[in-house]
Amino acid sequence: MSVATEETTQPCPQCGAEIRSDRRFTTWCAACDWNVDPARPQEHHGRLERTQRALARRHGEKLLAEVTAGGTLQARRDAPAVLAQAIALAVHGVTLVLAAAGVWFVVRGWGGVRMVPGLFLLLLAWALRPRTNRLPDDAPVLRRAAAPELFALLDEVARVAGTRNVDAIVVGAELNAGVTTYGVRGRRLLTLGLPLWEILTPQQRIALLGHELGHYGNGDTRHGLVVGTAFRSLTTWRYYFAPIADPTLIQMVVNLAYFVPRLLVQSVLLLLDQLTLRATQRAEYLADRVAARAASTEATVGLMDRLLVGDSAATTLRREAAQAGLGGPRRAGRDEDRTDGLWERLAAHMASIPEYEYERQRRAGALRGHSVDATHPPTHLRRACLLTGEAVPAAVVTDGERELRIAAELADVRGRVARQILRDGFDG
Numbered sequence: 001m002s003v004a005t006e007e008t009t010q011p012c013p014q015c016g017a018e019i020r021s022d023r024r025f026t027t028w029c030a031a032c033d034w035n036v037d038p039a040r041p042q043e044h045h046g047r048l049e050r051t052q053r054a055l056a057r058r059h060g061e062k063l064l065a066e067v068t069a070g071g072t073l074q075a076r077r078d079a080p081a082v083l084a085q086a087i088a089l090a091v092h093g094v095t096l097v098l099a100a101a102g103v104w105f106v107v108r109g110w111g112g113v114r115m116v117p118g119l120f121l122l123l124l125a126w127a128l129r130p131r132t133n134r135l136p137d138d139a140p141v142l143r144r145a146a147a148p149e150l151f152a153l154l155d156e157v158a159r160v161a162g163t164r165n166v167d168a169i170v171v172g173a174e175l176n177a178g179v180t181t182y183g184v185r186g187r188r189l190l191t192l193g194l195p196l197w198e199i200l201t202p203q204q205r206i207a208l209l210g211h212e213l214g215h216y217g218n219g220d221t222r223h224g225l226v227v228g229t230a231f232r233s234l235t236t237w238r239y240y241f242a243p244i245a246d247p248t249l250i251q252m253v254v255n256l257a258y259f260v261p262r263l264l265v266q267s268v269l270l271l272l273d274q275l276t277l278r279a280t281q282r283a284e285y286l287a288d289r290v291a292a293r294a295a296s297t298e299a300t301v302g303l304m305d306r307l308l309v310g311d312s313a314a315t316t317l318r319r320e321a322a323q324a325g326l327g328g329p330r331r332a333g334r335d336e337d338r339t340d341g342l343w344e345r346l347a348a349h350m351a352s353i354p355e356y357e358y359e360r361q362r363r364a365g366a367l368r369g370h371s372v373d374a375t376h377p378p379t380h381l382r383r384a385c386l387l388t389g390e391a392v393p394a395a396v397v398t399d400g401e402r403e404l405r406i407a408a409e410l411a412d413v414r415g416r417v418a419r420q421i422l423r424d425g426f427d428g
Helices: 048-070 081-109 115-127 149-163 194-198 202-217 225-240 251-297 299-306 309-325 327-350 355-368 379-386 401-407 409-425
Strands: 007-011 019-020 169-174 177-182 188-193
Touching: 019 355, 048 251, 048 379, 081 115, 081 225, 115 149, 149 177, 149 202, 149 251, 149 401, 169 409, 177 202, 188 194, 188 202, 194 225, 194 251, 194 309, 194 327, 194 409, 202 299, 251 299, 251 379, 299 309, 299 355, 299 379, 309 327, 309 409, 327 409, 355 379, 401 409
Parallel strands: 169 188
Antiparallel strands: 007 019, 177 188
16 A cells, blocks of 8 residues: 655755655755744643653753763662652651551541541542552453464563563553553553554564563663652642632632642652652663664664654544544444554555655754653654664564564454544544
8 A cells, every 4th residue: 555645846945955845744954954843842731741851851961971971871779769769668658657547546436436537547548559550441451372473572572671571461542652560469561552563664663662671670760669659649649639720718728728738749749750760761761772682773763763753643543533433323334444454554654754754853853852751861862872882783583474473463453443543533
């Protein structure tokens, strides 16, 4: 399946150089950067996330400078990491104190009105308890028996990463991927966004798996059990102390009473974020190194480029969902037929993106500090870090037959996720 391109040429209005462009994408000049980033994306983030992104860029630049100067990215337990662990334990200690006080009030006031504050404290401690992740109920979950070839590929990547494999894979409709743990035993979980998987080449997929598995052994304290659950507890506190919108007179008093504890919780969150951000930045760079060892530097850099044009993939999926929704229920049969070719149409669109659009996105990303989220270093810095030093060959390779077997294992979830996107729209 191919996509018709709409290439044109014109002189640059700023320097006069010839510009080759595709009407589907922004027209810009590679010679003088005219119109390279005509409309920076609007900031829809809150103050906290804007601060996180600015600090992520600053830490990312410092780490890249260290590597360029011959330094190492080796994960280490430094003073900020130790302090973050101490603060996290203190947060959990508050929850434990609430639970103990609740038990004391209940026992002392058994059968009387003094049980009420005890029950309240116990409910509060229960709400703030350290929570482990759970497997989702609304997304397909793959285990080794259902996808032996995909898990075998993950086994090879895990050996390169020096870690063990995941226990389950959740396949979602997001243009993203990630790893975490679930359950009290800390089982490992890979969340694989099918839209991202489908726009990657086979080696870029290995790079993606290498990056994610690399997170399990690179000193990222933010996602550890102690600190990670403390973040979730503090976020719950912040929710409870959030100001009431359009308050009545009594609610204004409540908002005023909540101001100091809300400020305290927000301050602890910011402090914990600051203490773990540098380790998180280092963890991303280290995960990129693992990806390069597994799939090659070339494939990992290609993965970065795909992330830069992710908005184009998202726009394509939104357009597909909008077209599927036209005509209402009478088009239900035809919309069902559209699911079979959704991923092929997406792949064809991505294959048709010209190289000069990738270059524009690289330059625009460097200007605006494009990153996957508020905790990742800017993508152009990650790319530059990978290109520092000699290129690394692939330790894990795949072939057409293996790709077909993996595709067969994912056939059911490919159809399920495609139907979900066409029915509900795409917002990943």
